[in-house]
Amino acid sequence: MSAIRALADELARRSDDELRRLLAVRPDLILPPVPDFAALAARASTRASLQRALDNLTRPQLQVLEAIVVLSEDDGGPIAYERLLSAFATADRPGLDAIVAELGHRALVIGTVPQELLPVGALADALGPYPAGLGRPFRTLARSIPRFGPALVDAVRLVVDGLDTEAMNSASAAPALDRALADPLTWSRVMTDAPEGAAMLLSRLRDAPVGSTSTGGDGGASPAVRWLLERCLLAPLDALHVELPRGVGRALRGHAVHTALETVPPVAVGRTVSARVRDNAAFGAIAETLRLMTALLGSAAGTPVATLRSGGVGVRELRRLREVLRTTDAEAAWLLELAAAVGLLSLDPDDSRWKASRLDAWEALDREAQWLLLVEGWLSVDRAPALVGSRMPDGTAVNALAAEASRPDAPMVRQRLLAAALELSSTAGTSHEAAGRPGGARTGPGDDGEAGDVPVLTDESVIALATWHQPRLHRRFARLLPGMLVEAALLGLTGGGALTLAGRLVAEGRFEDASRAVGEALPAPVAHVVLQADLTAVAPGYLQPEVARGLLRLSTPEGQGPATTYRFSAESIRSALDLGEDASSILGFLRTHSVTEIPQALSYLVEDTASRYGSLRVGRAGSYLHTEDDAVIATVLADPRAASLGVNRIAPTVLVAPASPQELVALLRSLGFSPASDAVVGIGAVTERSEPVPAARVPPEQLRSRLNPWSVAEEEISAQLTALRSARAGAPDAAAASDSETLVSLETLRSAIRSRSRIRLGTADSEGNHVRQVLVPLSVSGGRLRVFDPEKQVEKVVSVHRVMDVEILEGSPSDG
Known part of the structure; x- marks a missing residue:
């Protein structure tokens, strides 16, 4: 019977609860819905669906599945459970039973523990050509490599004693060599006669079957390589590459597919850090990130961020932002990406520049609400800011906000990071408690304790645990997780390398609790500064947004961190005057928010700059009217529409207006005049450019991503089960x-x-x-x-x- 038909019959025998469990772990099976069990089994057997299922298997589950595929290929059919047990040099039988049952529930294996087991559909193709890190069988290599087939007969003659090889061909030699190498005594005897270097070369290929070495027969190959090639213990792929046959690889692993079934996740943590040090580092990082984000938006409001023709923000513009923010290129790029992700920066299509679109809304939020907005955006954005600055295959660098930094899998990797961090911290805490060490016990799901040591999350430990849960994603974890750990530290999800209370709550999906915890922990912002005689003001902490905004109008910030210094100068005072301030309003603001008297030098600076300000007046004129007829000028100024256009008289014979020449001509013609226009179309007209429309904030429930991007609602599963049972009872589709x-x-x-x-x-x-x-x-x-x-x-x-x-x-x- 076909494996697909066998799977369809097995699925039809399942209860509704078992089918619900299957569709919960493999939701792509009913996206879109299927009409009957035959179609469900067919979709479950496709390579695309199987690859999605394989990506969500843990290491021991993948090991067992690889063993079933390898043994079924070698035996040419279903395998017995005892045969599967022998595929591991060391294996926990109860653990193996549970894994086989789970693989059966996921419709990856047909059969149960007492029965024979068979892999589903295209599973061998989905696993790739080297399942379990083993090479191809002798028979497959004989078909693929022309000179390898005839060599098998000679290899059997050299390896197996007393076997008649006169009538043997490559088809019969392959299983004979497999049987010989599966015998521990024969394998030991063969390797006893091996020349120096042969065992070392084989050990290098034990877990990665394809390697590089010279295979030339004109003296280019070493004696060890020639000896291995003669006995077909290596298969020559070309002049420089060899492949370790599957039978040899299993012999090197103690005649097993895997040396051990790794049922225990790698949760060992080496270093620890004080909980107080962790919390101080985390809260400092949160406050600094919020300050830098406000500074970035303020800078973008005044000077929008320019982009390259090819897209993204170039190195020069990123360097300018780095100097404005007084931070690193990597952190400036991350802030840009994060601001764009949550809609604080939006791209103006008219001039291709990123502009601050929600600065007022951002500053109106409490700091815990600001933090939560950034965390939700970080979790959901399908980009990897840590890739900015890295090199692509063609040698070009990845720019900030460029398409090359897009990674649709980034939300899933971040969720896996948080899950691994939570598991490492919880497991280490339990072991500390059992060993009687302080700082390990937790009294509740969100209680970290106030004293003692907490485990440090290293790149290696997080990558190892994430890979244990999803081994097929190891390469993307190794590439993305180190940068994401740095970003998590900047958001205060970790501090000093350890998971914080806020990080634990976010990992558990308790976003509002995390926001409250951050709000309670951060010190209250201050509303006063200390004015000094050297024309500076020192902020004794993080300022309230309106106070910080007022100081930025009057002065230039120096340094960074909570105790920022603001320097007053004639230029900074003139900038405030340009914004509509005067001497009395500036001094009034300083008196209100200073805990000290205003120094005399600062008062003189403000008053002297204001007294000299305005002797020259600069304005904007979009059009002008010149005439020697005083009656015309009087008629225009008397019309109410002239006031709406902003018409002003600047000389006895000249009127100007911020309106365009076309608007002024229309007004004059409506009054019965016939003006001649000096304006050239497209030149001289100054129009106001509208600000980008603020992006609507995405609801938090839509921002929070899932480990599995495929998901179905309970109603969809129920509807699918009804359709399956109805099709089973009625005529097939x-x-x-x-x-x-x-x-x-x-x-x-x-x-x-x-x-x-x-x-x-x-x-x-x-x-x-x-x-x-x-x-x-x-x-x-x-x-x-x-x-x-x-x-x-x-x-x-x-x-x-x-x-x-x-x-x-x-x-x-x-x-x-």
Whole structure:
């Protein structure tokens, strides 16, 4: 029976609760819904669905699945449970039982512990050519490498004593060599005679079967390599690369697929840090991040952030922001990315510059609300700011806010980071408590304790634990997690390398509790400064937004951190006067918010600068009117519409207005005059550019991402179960049956490709006729089947949608 049909029958026998559990862990199976169990089994057997399922398996689950696939390929069919148990040098039987049951629940394996086990559908293809880090079997290598097949017979003669090899060919030599190497005594005897360096070379390939070494027969290969090639303990891929056959790899692992079943996650933590040091570092980072974000938005409000033609913010602009914020390039890039993620910066399409779109709304928020907005945006943004500055394959650097920093998997990786940090901290805390060490016990889900030591999260420990939970994602974890740990520290989710109370609450999904905890921990902002005789003001802490905003109008900040120094100068006072202030309002603000008297030098500076301000007046004129007729000027000024256009008389014969020349001409013509325009179309007209429309804040429930981006609601699962049970009781759906038959045919083709067997292939020609041919399938991908025609001795390609039926012919595998 086909594996797909067997899976369909097994799924139909499941209870509703078991099906709900399956669809909860593999929601893509019903996106979109399927009409019956045959279609459900067919979709569960596809390579795309299986790859999604494999990405969410833990290391021991993946180890067991790899062992089942390897053994079923070697045995050519289902495997017994005892055979699976022998695939591990050391294995916990109860743990193995639980893992096999879980793989069965996930529809990755057909069968249960007392029965034979069979991998589902295209699982071997989804795992790739080297499952469990083992090479290909001898029989597969013999078909792929022309000179390797004949060498197998000679290898059997050298490895196996007393075996008649006269009538042996490559097809019979492969299983004979497999059996010989599976015998510990034979393997020990063979390696006893190995030359120096052979054992070391094999050990290097034990976990990665393809390696680089010279295989030349003209003296280029070392004696150890030649000895291994003669006995087919290595397979030559080309002049510089070799592959370790599967049988040799298993022998090196103690004749097992895996040396051990790793059921225990790596949660060991080495260093610890004081809880008080952690909290001080975290709260300082939070306050500094909020200050820098406010400074960034203030800078962007005055000078929008320019972009490159190719997209993103260039190195020069990033350097300018770094100098404004007095921080590093990496932190400036991260702040830019974060501000854009939460809508505090928006891109103006008219001039391709990033502008502050919600500065007033940002400053009106409490600091804990500001922090929560940034945390939610960080968790949800599908970008990796830590990649900014890194090099792409073509040698160019990744720019901030450029498309190259986009990573759709970034939210999932951040959630995995928090989950790993929570698990490491909780497990380490439990072990500390058991060992009688302080700082390990927690009295509640959000209580970190006020004293003692807490475990430090290193890049290596977080990557190791995240990889244990999702081993197939190791490369992306290794690339993204170190930078995300730095970002988590800037947001106060960690402090001194340890998970904070706020970080734990965010990891548990308790965002509002985390916000309250941050609000209670941060010191209250101050509303006063200390004015000094050297024309500076010192802030004794983080200032209230309106006070900080007022000081920025009057002075220039120096330094960074909570105790910022603001310096007054003639230029800074003139800037305040340009914004509409005068001497009395400036001095009034300083008296209100200073705990000391205003120094005489500062009073003189303000009053002297204000007294000299305004002797020259500069304004904006979009159009002018020049005439020698006083009656015309009087008529225009008397019209009420002139006031709405802002018309002013600046000389006896000249009027100016901020309105455009076209608007002023329209007014004059409505009064009965016939003016001549000096303006050239497109030049001289000054128009106000509207500010970008503030982006609406995304609700928090939409910002919070999930570990699995595929999700279905309970109502969808219930509707799907009803449809499945109804289809089981009624007539089968013709379209669904056609889809499942197509996948059964693909399954048969893949089986024939692996065994290189001849098939009788039925296809529909261009006129709709059913044509049957005896062929040898070579590969199938992208909707195309590549086959070899042994009668005509040619290769050809057949579209999969034309395949009507497939039958594997009995007999020995083809040598075509």
